[in-house]
Amino acid sequence: MKTLISAAFGCAFMLLVPTASYATSAQWDLNPLSGDWNTPANWTPNQVPNGANDIATFGLSNTTNVSISANTEVDSIVFAPAATNPYSITVNPNVTLTLSGSGVVNNSGSGQTFHIAGAQMIFTNSASAGDATIEPDGGSINFSNHSTAGNALILPFAGEDAVNFFDNSTAGSAQIDTTNAVGEFVSFHDNSTAGAATIRLGEFSVVSFLDHSSADNAIIVVGPTLGFPNLIQFSDFSTAGNADISGAGVDIIFSGSSKGGIAAIGLFFDFAEEVASTLDISGHNAPGVTIGSLAGDESASVELGANNLTVGTNNLSTTFAGTIQGMRGSLTKVGTGTLILSGNSTYTGDTKVNRGVLQVDGSTTSNTLVNRQGTLTGTGTIHGTLSNQGTVSPGSPTGTLTVSSFTQANYATLMIQIANTHEFGALNVLGTANLGGQLSVVLLNGFVPGVGDSFTFLTAGAVNGTLLMRNRNIDDLAEHWEISYFPTYALLTVAAGNVSVPDAGSTVFLLVLGLVGLLMYRRSVVRPNV
Secondary structure, eight states: OHHHHHHHHHHHHHHHSOOOOOOOOEEEOSSOSSSBTTOGGGEESSOOOOSTTOEEEEOSOSOOEEEEOSOEEEEEEEEOTTOOSOOEEEEOTTOEEEEEEEEEEEOSSSOOEEEEESOEEEEOTTOBOTTOEEEEESOEEEEOTTOBOTTOEEOOOSSSOEEEEOTTOBOTTOEEEOTTSBSOEEEEOTTOBOTTOEEEEOBTOEEEEOTTOBOTTOEEEEOOOSSSOEEEEEOTTOBOTTOEEEEESEEEEEOBTOBOTTOEEEEEOBTTTTBOOEEEOTTBOTTEEEESEEEEOTTOEEEOTTOEEEEOTTOOOEEEOSEEEOTTOEEEEOSSSEEEEOSBOOOOSOEEEOSEEEEESSEEOSOEEEOTTEEEEESSEEEEEEEESSEEEEBSSSEEEEEEEEEEOTTOEEEEEESSSSOBEEEEEEEEEEEOSEEEEEEOTTOOOOTTOEEEEEEEEEEEEOOBOSOOBOTTSSEEEEEEEETTEEEEEEEESOOOSOOHHHHHHHHHHHHHHHHHHHHHHHSOOO
16 A cells, blocks of 8 residues: 555656656758758657757768758757768758857768858857858858857858857857958957957958957958958957958058057058058057057058057067058057068157167158167168167168267167178268267178278268267277267278277266166166066
């Protein structure tokens, strides 16, 4: 009797407990009745995988063209080792395919393709696109939560397709290639990142970084245009990260409080469509934008507006042959690399060389300050004052640098490089040259001057002050340097004999230089330069 009562209570209890839901894990048949995903008879068991915990497995089959005709969600789509005949899965128009678990898992060794025909494919939670080939055709692909594009190849080709990343999703190591399409959109929102993806833009396409998203370590390359530049834009609090961003016929825009990080930016000309490239920070919040490096050809331009562009955080050496412009805009060089400006720039704000080398082989209209860890060189023209608190080395390495006026601090260096009696660095000052600090001479390619050789290393409207040399002797030869000053030029001459003891002026100079250097070092410990 007790046993019967217990059994009765057990049955009653089971009736009160809600029925548990189980995942429908099914495998696509060897010989399905049709190619329709949403037909139960095409699966074993005869149930359509369509639930957040469902797994759809594809193995060996005689029907590998599969279409999804109704909204479908699965944990994952698994291609088994037996799926050696590549599948093509099409999401029909106005239908959504959602992968909300593992995503695409390909164990087949063969390429598997998804065709998004006027439809939508969603990756969410931790889903990955794996190594699938995904072809939006008037459709969209959305990644959200912590999902990833994995190593997928995403090939939009219809026009106005969209690939979107939301939340903390990432493009992973995917390739997103829009070069065979027109008017494609790739966007990053929230805290999503481009990861280490390669993004290639086709004609009239846009890549947008919004909110707090990041280009991370991506490579973004711009391809052909339709006579109008493609667009890469950073807005809100997004960042270009450590990306490599370059192309022919592209507008790169920073606005809001976005950041350039240590990104390398290259601006080049699209010869086929005759479209130039532009970096525009004029609409950014003050004080401006910092980027890793800047390169570009003669057609390129940088629009500063009233902002400052800081270049050099990735320590690369690059050449920018284009124009930097902007009323009240300014330029700051940082990092250990060399930035060569060979174009004619018209920005009117200050130029600061805080670190590394700025080589002006074109022209600027800016007052220029060389700080103690910076070096200015080049054979161009600075239509402004040049204040040297670091090192100025006219020439590239030989040749003449022209400036409107020149002032050198007592702890700074004017470096003159000499290749032979006809090729050496020289500073041409249109106004007044106010001299102080030291003169350093560097002989190039093993050249050794002879007694009586002379080099006019400075010409000016007027020369004030003098320069001192820490070592006037020339190698181990019995000859030394002499500096002669005239109202409008200064002359460096080789004289016979050695100077064994520094003159009194040199001794005082070295003492002052050491004291100033100590004070500058102590200041840098408290408030270091970039």
